[in-house]
Amino acid sequence: MLSSNRSDDTSPWYQMIVEENVPCIKLTGSYTLAALDQELRKVSTRLTRFAAQSDLHWDLTGIQQMDHAGAILIWRAWGMHRPAYLSIRPEQERLFAHLEKVHPAPKPVRRDILWPILTLGRRYFLFWDHLIGIITLSGQVLLNVFYLIKHPNQIPLREISANLFRTGAQALSITALVGFLIGIVLSYLSSEQLHTYGADVFIVNILGMSIIRELGPMLAAILVAGRSGSSMTAQLGVMRVTEELDALTVMGIPHSLRLVLPKIIGLGIAMPLVVLWTSAIAMLGGILAADLQIGLNYQYSLSSLPDAVPVANLWIGMGKGVVCGMVIALIACHFGLRIKPNTESLGEGTTNSVVTSITAVIFIDAIFAIIFSNVGLKIAG
Amino acid sequence: MSNNDPIIEIEGLYTRFGSHVIHENISLSVYRGEILALVGGSGSGKTTLLRQMLGLETPAQGSVKILGHSRYDCGLELSRSLRNRSGVLFQQGALFSALNVYDNIALPLRELHCLPEEMIRDLVMLKLGMVEVAAEHANKMPAELSGGMIKRVALARALALDPELLFLDEPTAGLDPALSESFVKLIQTLRQELTLTIIMVTHDLDTLAAISTRVAVLADQRLVASGKLADIIKIDHPFIKDFFLGERGRNALRNALTLP
Structure with a gap:
């Protein structure tokens, strides 16, 4: 069952394991802007794919370091809401609590139709x-x-x-x-x-x-x-x-x-x-x-x-x-x-x-x- | 990474402007997770020392190492990555007056050329929320903001890249007491959430007493003392006596030291 030979089951960023018949994704490494750097888009698309499985357990306790960029990456992968099964450390909890409260960006001011005359x-x-x-x-x-x-x-x-x-x-x-x-x-x-x-x-x-x-x-x-x-x-x-x-x-x-x-x-x-x-x-x-x-x-x-x-x-x-x-x-x-x-x-x-x-x-x-x-x-x- | 690794290491630093000596043989180390407050009289070269740590000025002699690399003779790539790992809040904010609030904060993120625009948007709005600037101000130009607002937006920009190292130049100067208070709270929260090392230059004793974990005192061109605030005030030095044990100093310290 462990690492069933699919190439994206393991990576420096996460491990797929099955604990007591429950599929579980364990995130590892540093989810920081500096560490993610060029890998960012790739990690983001992979995680989004995993997030589609609703019965998946997410384990974030293995993450060494996480900053706002990392938190946003995971948050967006989840589709802007917490997954059903989640284990998380208290300081990470605070980061996600911030994210839940983020205001949407205001729309840029649009130009009036009459602008040439104005x-x-x-x-x-x-x-x-x-x-x-x-x-x-x-x-x-x-x-x-x-x-x-x-x-x-x-x-x-x-x-x-x-x-x-x-x-x-x-x-x-x-x-x-x-x-x-x-x-x-x-x-x-x-x-x-x-x-x-x-x-x-x-x-x-x-x-x-x-x-x-x-x-x-x-x-x-x-x-x-x-x-x-x-x-x-x-x-x-x-x-x-x-x-x-x-x-x-x-x-x-x-x-x-x-x-x-x-x-x-x-x-x-x-x-x-x-x-x-x-x-x-x-x-x-x-x-x-x-x-x-x-x-x-x-x-x-x-x-x-x-x-x-x-x-x-x-x-x-x-x-x-x-x-x-x-x-x-x-x-x-x-x-x-x-x-x-x-x-x-x-x-x-x-x-x-x-x-x-x-x-x-x-x-x-x-x-x-x-x-x-x-x-x-x-x-x- | 061990806590004993100095994140900034200054050794044998001399600064001269013409024949005027500013610093004489200054050695100072800053460790991970610390909040170091640099204090000193006006003209004692606090801001100059800060600028030397930022690589904006070069000392006449001596070395400054940031995150284990020398500030002055590292390559372009390394120097860029060092800069991305540190954020700076300038005294006047130094917001780009041609860009609005949103673009000011987004600029360092866009310069990385690896973040998708939706993520930049979320990050910017998150940072703005953290410094308690309402979303409707995002489209304003810096010229339309008040002094306190400029400081907060500038802090949001300094934090845009989630730096490990944060330099604050007079963070509470020009803020009213309530804003200073919320600024101090903000710094404390940030420290709990992110692993931040902060170096700040300040004259504000309340801020200093509230958030610094270590104080370094510059006087007579030298680093005369560095240590916990409680130990510093016991040192017998004319500048320290004037600075901390004047009437205003005593008031600020009473609040900070007697009440845990």
């Missing part, structure tokens, strides 16, 4: 929410400016200068590199075309107008939006997570005065300077490439630049810098202050901030193009 509606309201938020914040900053005019000793000079250094001085290398390369590429592409028509000298006009009026400010603004905008948002977001913002509020120091205003003023000052720098380096790259490519003397290029490009273009470029800088800082602060204290929200807020400020920068460029369409352009004919 999402769209939520997006719409969110957009207005952000717009109103940004307008409110800028109003607050404006009030702070009036307050500071009356109380000039409270101007946060240290913060402004720190922001100038971080957003201006530290951005010089990256803007120079990108500007120089763009200048070279632009000059290389257009000088060849002009050379075919013998119009080599016009390269100075093309480079001057496009870089000083458009490309320089836009390159600088997009780079700064990615670089400084994201860091401002993340900084404010982490201050929210660590409750530093709340600490400031409790001390009666308004966020807009101490955190937002210095960033807006700092970037408002730094940005036109970065624009000037980027345009200068890009022009340098362009003139250098023209010299090497079509042999246009760099001294000639430099001396003819003032005639080719009216100085109004430089002012327009720098004006764009001021506006873009302030808008980037404003948007970055707006998104930073709205971050909720969890990691998900931090990432989302930073992404939204950068995407929104780059979009805003391009909008501003378009608005400038329309407003100043009659300024600084020499119309032929």
Whole structure:
């Protein structure tokens, strides 16, 4: 009778024996997650098969160690109820008593059928929410400016200068590199075309107008939006997570005065300077490439630049810098202050901030193009 | 396995941060089934020692052995299995904020890649029941939970793999007295049901007196004493006197030691 040659009658996990004509399954070994490991599914299916015999005696006293995973394995094999004949140790009894009380898992929340409309509606309201938020914040900053005019000793000079250094001085290398390369590429592409028509000298006009009026400010603004905008948002977001913002509020120091205003003023000052720098380096790259490519003397290029490009273009470029800088800082602060204290929200807020400020920068460029369409352009004919 | 097998063995451990010495020649063994409480003043390096046992930091000198294997130079496989055999409750809970309560607890189970999803579901709900978190909270995100709830969910996650070894970093800090009490009860029940060895860092004398079977005291960069609470308080050392025999300490100890 013992081990009637069927292969699954014995295994490290159980023994089939017959005691006084009663079929009995004796579980042995360690029913723990670590011990079961890869055997788990196999043991589970075998035990389920045995559990189908209703007259089987289950003897769990031979188990050396059993943890929750092991208990659940046996419990599921039994079909979530105790078998009719069971011998068990008291500590195992406690484990199964827990299992009898386990709550079923709640169903995950199902999506509403109307979800496309709901999402769209939520997006719409969110957009207005952000717009109103940004307008409110800028109003607050404006009030702070009036307050500071009356109380000039409270101007946060240290913060402004720190922001100038971080957003201006530290951005010089990256803007120079990108500007120089763009200048070279632009000059290389257009000088060849002009050379075919013998119009080599016009390269100075093309480079001057496009870089000083458009490309320089836009390159600088997009780079700064990615670089400084994201860091401002993340900084404010982490201050929210660590409750530093709340600490400031409790001390009666308004966020807009101490955190937002210095960033807006700092970037408002730094940005036109970065624009000037980027345009200068890009022009340098362009003139250098023209010299090497079509042999246009760099001294000639430099001396003819003032005639080719009216100085109004430089002012327009720098004006764009001021506006873009302030808008980037404003948007970055707006998104930073709205971050909720969890990691998900931090990432989302930073992404939204950068995407929104780059979009805003391009909008501003378009608005400038329309407003100043009659300024600084020499119309032929 | 015999009870005399140390489950954690620290030998001749030195820690330095720059020129600042935190630990000097610390040797400590933890045996199976013990609840060891690490105490010490702030800055005495309790949490650092705990992190070294977890393998999150490496000491300047000395060895840490967990379950008979060195913590620092074991292979990837072994290191993974050691980690699966120990659970950690961090002070702030350290729940993954991108996952809901259910998925937080299910994560270590899913990472084993050998459990069917129905079993994971039962295990998660069992653990949640054990730490007395109602089933309807399973779909909540960590940001929506209160501090006490975060602690309990984090404990459920630490227990997800039925570890032999449980590390608790300030388990009752930030809990109200009633919650601390139920936390202590919970740990006691768990110990009866599972063979658990617990190492905890705590400042809470009530918890310490209620559940620890042994106390190790860190002061002056050294392990100044280790033994049963009743023996520790007889030692004549300024830190021990301040810590245990101040007014608050005496109150807590009176409750724990005179009443059996």
